[in-house]
Amino acid sequence: MEIPNRYKINTSSFQHYWTKGAGVKLLKKLDHTPNLDDAKKLIPYLYAYDESADKLVKQLHQQVGFVKGQQLIKDYLIDHKSVLPPFKYALDSFFKQIDTSPSWLNWDLLEKGIGISQRSGLNGLIVLRDYCLMGGYESAAINKPLIYTGALKKGAVKRLADTVEFWVDIMQNQSLKKDQIGFLKIIETRMIHSYSRINILSKTDWKKDDWGIPLNQWDMLATNLGFSLVFMVGLQHMHFQILPEEITAVLHLWKYIGYLLGISLELLPDTEQEAIQALYYWTMTQKEGDADSKLLANALQQEPLAAYYPTSALGRKMMREIHLYYNYYLLGNYSCQLLGLNKPRFGAIAHLNILKNKIRNSKLMTDKHRHMMIKKGRSEQLEVKRIYLTYNKRENNKNS
Structure with missing residues (x-):
């Protein structure tokens, strides 16, 4: 069996996560700590990829x-x-080859997962940016395709605008039906992945012995877990209320999204316990971040300054400080220092939002209140999307 150089037992960033960070609580939900010898069976997925999408891109x-x-x-x-x-x-x-109504799919559960994502409102977008995306840079390997496709030159502003637009669109009610925008966005993203993979392999000096195949199946699973399990961990750290059945709903939602994105069904978890184990196997067999990781982290750190909203320079500096505060609050000092992030100087005002969540979630949420929060949260997310499309993406596209 081929084993790429990227595969090694992590002794820094992710080990810290599981022994001193948020992973400690996750492992307590399992009846044992997963055996890393079992992770070896997943190594072939570092060389597996979405062959049907690659075939379509070529044709x-x-x-x-x-x-x-x-x-x-x-x-x-x-x-x-x-x-x-x-x-x-x-x-x-x-x-x-795509079954849009597979026997395992529960549309009611999926829509419930969308409702929870909508209810997360601005908190959800903060967690995606400052926890999931920034934290993902702690692995050198999964981010190499970004480097090879020139993502640094294109800038974090456009990359973040694209991510916000994608996430908000797929979190629209009924959006994953075949004739809706969410389904289209997922298929378009799947093509982007294949197009990038084909070009990286044919036009660059990509080294399979080091990194496996770009945008391989195991890394795609890790991204899926980042948008589902890790996303919910971040929300809970923000004192956002998530019930056990809601965790199952979000995982089911991302199982279907992952399936549409071309991830092998046998990799996608159904339960929180399966997701935790899958996350443990991937994170604990990853090389720590490298110089490219720090470059990507710095680009995201500086993104508010390069953006076009807020319109004032002072407002953009304040936005940078707020995001840095959330980086440190969600990721912790250890991870932020590994990524080379600056310490926030006056972003602690952001903690008011966390306190507000804590107060709100200390009360039992009725169905009526929950529906109100879903409507409010969705409105917040649509407004952020509007801001990115109006102030950022348009201007950034002029320079791309």
């Missing part, structure tokens, strides 16, 4: 160009007869 995007290829997918999902052969045949073959 479609590489023939007509990436932008037109994405448009043809959009046209096909609206009316499959509108796309002419030979591209229609390629699209027919690809979508024939």
Whole structure:
């Protein structure tokens, strides 16, 4: 069995997470600490990838160009007869492999997961940015595709705007039905992954012996866990109330999203215990962050200064301090120092939001109050998306 150089027992960032950080509480939910010898069975997934999407990209995007290829997918999902052969045949073959109503899918549970994500409001977007995305930079390997596709040159502003737009769109009610925006966004993202992988392997000096395959199945699972399990851990640290059945709902939601993104079903967890074990196996067999990790972390740290909102320079500096405060609050000093993040000087005002959550969640939430919070949270998320699209993405695209 091939074992890439990236595979090693972690003795720094993630070990700290499981022994002194948020992982301690997670492990208590298991009846034992997972045996890392069992993680070896997952090594082949570092070389496994989304072959069906790669095949479509070669038959479609590489023939007509990436932008037109994405448009043809959009046209096909609206009316499959509108796309002419030979591209229609390629699209027919690809979508024939996707079961949009598999026997294991529970739409009510999935929609409940969307409702929880909406209810998280601004807290959810803070956790995604300052905990999930920033914390992901602690692994050198999973971020190498970003380096090889020139993400640093494109800037953190555009990358964050794209992530916010994607997440808010897929968290719309009923959005994962085949004719809705969330489904389209997921398929478009799947194509981006394949297009990037093909170009990295064909046009760069990517070393499989070091990193495995770019955007491989195991790293895709780790990203999925970041948006589901880790996301909920971050919300709970922000004193956001999540009930046990809601944890199952969010995991079910991301199981279907992961399936649509081309992740092997056997990797995707159904229960919190399965998710914790999966996260443990991946994190504890990762090389620690490197110089590229620090570059990516610094780019995200500086993103508020490079953004176009708030419109004043002072407002952008304050926004940077607030995000740094959340970085340290959610990730802890140890991780932030490994990533080379500056310490916040006056961002502690952000703690008022955490105190507000604590007070709010000390009370029993009625169904009526929960529905009100879902509506309020969704409104907050749509406003953040509007801000990114209005002030950031438009200006950043002019420079790309």
